[in-house]
Amino acid sequence: MCPEELRDITLWGVPLLPSKAHEGTDNVLFKFLKAKVFSVSEAFDMLQKTLIWRRDNNINDGILDEEFDSELGESMYLNGRDREGRPVCYSVYGIFKNKELCKRTFGTEERRDKFLRWRIQFMEKAIQKLSFREGGVDSMIHIIDLNHTPRHGMKDLNSISKKTLTLFQNYYPEIIHKNIVVNAPFWFYTSQVLFSKFMTQRSETKFILARAPRATGTLLKFIAPERLPVEYGGLNRENDEDFSPSDKALEHKIKANTVSTIEVPVKEPGVTVIWDVTVVGWEVSYKEEFIPEDEGSYNILLQNQKKMGESIRNSFYINEPGKIVITVGNGTFKKKRMFYRSKTISTVPMFIFLK
Incomplete structure (x- = not known):
C-alpha cells in the first residue's frame, strides 16, 4: 500500500x-x-x-x-x-x-x-x-x-x-x-x-x-425468555401484537414431583387477560382455569392437558372479578423452570356490537 x-x-x-x-x-x-x-x-x-x-x-x-x-x-x-x-x-x-x-x-x-x-x-x-x-x-x-x-x-x-x-x-x-x-x-x-x-x-x-x-x-x-423465539422454548413470537421484548417474564421454579400454581388476579371486569407461559424442558401436565371471586359463580376450565411440550399463549375475557389460575404438575425427578408474563387489555364485548 x-x-x-x-x-x-x-x-x-x-x-x-x-x-x-x-x-x-x-x-x-x-x-x-x-x-x-x-x-x-x-x-x-x-x-x-x-x-x-x-x-x-x-x-x-x-x-x-x-x-x-x-x-x-x-x-x-x-x-x-x-x-x-x-x-x-x-x-x-x-x-x-x-x-x-x-x-x-x-x-x-x-x-x-x-x-x-x-x-x-x-x-x-x-x-x-x-x-x-x-x-x-x-x-x-x-x-x-x-x-x-x-x-x-x-x-x-x-x-x-x-x-x-x-x-x-x-x-x-x-x-x-x-x-x-x-x-x-x-x-x-x-x-x-x-x-x-x-x-x-x-x-x-x-x-x-x-x-x-x-x-x-x-x-x-x-x-432472556422474552427475546428467545418460541421455536427454541422462549416467548418471542414473530410480528407479535400482544407482547414486546420489553414485557419482562417472571420466573417460577417447580420442584420435582410437585404440583405448582401461579395466579393472575383480575379485580376489574370488562378486560381481556393475555398470558404467555413456557417451561424449560416441558414434560409437565398443564391446566388453565378462571376462578371467580363470587362463590356462587362457576369456575371455567380453559385448558387441561396431561402433557405439554411447547410455549403457550392464551387469553380470556373477564366479565366479573376473579383470577386466572395456571397449574403445572411436574412428575419428573428434576426441578423445572417456568417463565410467564401477562397483561390486561380493556375490551368491548362483541355482543354490544351485535345489538
Missing part, C-alpha cells in the same frame, strides 16, 4: 492509525491481540493478512449491495439481542432439506463460492450493528440449529462450514462471542472432531454443544 492509502486505512469502519484519534481504534486492535493471546508480532501478522485478504477479495462497502438468492435469508438471520445486548445470529441448516435449494446452492464450485461470499456479506452486515467505541457492544452470539439437517448434501455443508469457520477465525477475530450448536444429531459429534483440527484452541472454547433436551436451558443462559 502507498503512504496515502495507509493514512486512510480502516477496518469495519474504524480508522486503524492512532493519529486519527478514533474511539474505536484501540478496541479493534485489541481483538487481534486477544485472538493471539497477546502476542504482538502474531497479532500484527494477523492484522496484515486480514487487510490483504479484504483487498484481494473486494471485501469493502460494495459487498453490502451485492445481490444473492433471497431464499438464503431463511438459513441465516439476526433476531434480537442476548442478555448483554449482543446481536443474536441464527444459522438454520434444516432449510437445506429442500433438495432443489441444496442443489442450487451447492451444486457446483461456483455456487459454493457464491454461498461463501453471501456468508461474508452477512457477517459484514451484522458488524454494522456493532459498536467498537468504549462501552459499546462489539461481538455477537451465533446459534447454529442443526434440527432436520439433511444427510444429502452434508459433504458440501461440511466443506462450506469448514471454510466459513476458517475465514471467520482468521479475518474476524473475537467478533463472535459464542457459537451455540443446538439440536445436534449424534453423527454431528463425529464431524465436530474433524472440525476441531481446523480450529485454534481459542476458537474451540467458543463452541457450546447442546442436544435437543438441553437446548432451551442452554440458550436461556445467554438470551
Whole structure:
C-alpha cells in the first residue's frame, strides 16, 4: 500500500492509525491481540493478512449491495439481542432439506463460492450493528440449529462450514462471542472432531454443544425468555401484537414431583387477560382455569392437558372479578423452570356490537 492509502486505512469502519484519534481504534486492535493471546508480532501478522485478504477479495462497502438468492435469508438471520445486548445470529441448516435449494446452492464450485461470499456479506452486515467505541457492544452470539439437517448434501455443508469457520477465525477475530450448536444429531459429534483440527484452541472454547433436551436451558443462559423465539422454548413470537421484548417474564421454579400454581388476579371486569407461559424442558401436565371471586359463580376450565411440550399463549375475557389460575404438575425427578408474563387489555364485548 502507498503512504496515502495507509493514512486512510480502516477496518469495519474504524480508522486503524492512532493519529486519527478514533474511539474505536484501540478496541479493534485489541481483538487481534486477544485472538493471539497477546502476542504482538502474531497479532500484527494477523492484522496484515486480514487487510490483504479484504483487498484481494473486494471485501469493502460494495459487498453490502451485492445481490444473492433471497431464499438464503431463511438459513441465516439476526433476531434480537442476548442478555448483554449482543446481536443474536441464527444459522438454520434444516432449510437445506429442500433438495432443489441444496442443489442450487451447492451444486457446483461456483455456487459454493457464491454461498461463501453471501456468508461474508452477512457477517459484514451484522458488524454494522456493532459498536467498537468504549462501552459499546462489539461481538455477537451465533446459534447454529442443526434440527432436520439433511444427510444429502452434508459433504458440501461440511466443506462450506469448514471454510466459513476458517475465514471467520482468521479475518474476524473475537467478533463472535459464542457459537451455540443446538439440536445436534449424534453423527454431528463425529464431524465436530474433524472440525476441531481446523480450529485454534481459542476458537474451540467458543463452541457450546447442546442436544435437543438441553437446548432451551442452554440458550436461556445467554438470551432472556422474552427475546428467545418460541421455536427454541422462549416467548418471542414473530410480528407479535400482544407482547414486546420489553414485557419482562417472571420466573417460577417447580420442584420435582410437585404440583405448582401461579395466579393472575383480575379485580376489574370488562378486560381481556393475555398470558404467555413456557417451561424449560416441558414434560409437565398443564391446566388453565378462571376462578371467580363470587362463590356462587362457576369456575371455567380453559385448558387441561396431561402433557405439554411447547410455549403457550392464551387469553380470556373477564366479565366479573376473579383470577386466572395456571397449574403445572411436574412428575419428573428434576426441578423445572417456568417463565410467564401477562397483561390486561380493556375490551368491548362483541355482543354490544351485535345489538
